[in-house]
Amino acid sequence: MNVDSDSTVTTSAPVSITTTGACVDFPIFDAKSRSLKKTVMGLVGGNIDSAAKVPVIEALRDITLTLEHGARVGLVGHNGAGKSTLLRLLSGIYEPTRGHAEVRGRVAPVFDLGVGMDPEISGLENIMIRGLFLGMTRKQMEQRVDDIAEFTELGDFLRMPLRTYSTGMRVRLALGVVTSIDPEILLLDEGIGAVDAAFLEKSKQRLVELVERSGLLVFASHSDEFLRELCDTAIWMEHGRIKQQGDLDEVLRAYKGLPA
Template sequence: MVSIDVWNASVEFPIFDAKTRSLKKAVLGKAGGKIGTDQKVPVIEALRDINLSIQHGDRIGLVGHNGAGKSTLLRLLSGIYEPTRGRSRIIGRVAPVFDLGVGMDPEISGYENIMIRGLFLGMSRREMLKRVDDIAEFSELGNYLSMPLRTYSTGMRVRLALGVVTSIDPEILLLDEGIGAVDAAFLEKARDRLNDLVKRSGLLVFASHSDEFLMELCNTVIWMDHGQIKMQGGLREVLTAYKGRDPFENLPQAVLERIGEGR
């Protein structure tokens, strides 16, 4: 059964200035010096004392201002970052979707990028070959799929990447925001595929500024603030505390019915 557990984890990044960045100075120091001087390197504590237990079936949203630690937490949960203090354990195959454009090459065709992006997300070449026609139909890019990616607009690139991302079968889906560059009509079309993707995943952690997407895809929320978990709980409760207002209050009835008002 897939799961992610984190115990008292912190993540720190050293900040090197022009003086400490010099390898020669760091190693040799003064004449007769040695590695490991008394020189202190300042660090940024990006995450502090994180405790989480995420189990199969969980659908967790991440909220917080820019720089609050959402993306760093996703990278910790994916295993990309190791905790500098504390520990973490990941059971299951991770599909980290932090940037829809990661793993795509501007000099090769859309078709070739479908394969590369799929491999980057942990799928096999055979699995991606089965999905090419479906991705092509969804993206609506037609003959552009035979052209280099550098000829695409930003919206076209997002369409292609979103088509690939929503075709995979992840055990652990870690999804960062970045799907807002496409037009509203296409984004509406992508909703069903995103929902199906989430249903196929064993667990989801989704960082977003979009209340509507959080309401639709998640059932609990973590509020990150200055690298710490400030609040964790039900969707409505946490979003109301974070926003300072009830985000469900002015939603159209059709939206409330789609997301389930009681969540």
């Protein structure tokens, strides 16, 4: 373990996230370092330090930020800029390779809607399991399961094993659970493209309500419309660094190269 790095997750109030000079590296042991040396830096992706013996992808560099209760932060940036890695750092899933990260509050990481789902058990059982995974108690989930079932419109399919569901049906189930929880810190990675337009519209209101209930939101998205719906400030990530942080509209304009 690296001695000058640490990450702490505590669940006592007040809700906040603080990082100081946090870096996240991914050493790539099977990469061809010689050919990597010849490459030029593209627009997308993190930095690759190919001078090291083992090439290292520098996914996050010097991330210093403080987010407090009430923050509604959008994450924008090109593919590979570091948005998902930052969400994983903020959730405590990744420890900083260098620097510090401190998370205070109960985190609901919603990165992949399907995580925590078991294909062999029924939709109803998956609702319970996914809710527990996101920090709810069994009692809380028992009180919400009927509401979630109704929202999904899956009817009798809820008693069938999850493996019999189409992709869109799985997303409906997952969205039903995710939008029913009460997180202190909600970390959301956009990944809801598989649902049909009408269902997405129906989910939006529940998402807005979920965000209103949560103490702190960080939302990575490529959709201005969604960002405007859920966030008021933003962080623009570029090559693993924070390029700009501030008012959502200002950051979006700068990111798109529009005049301020």
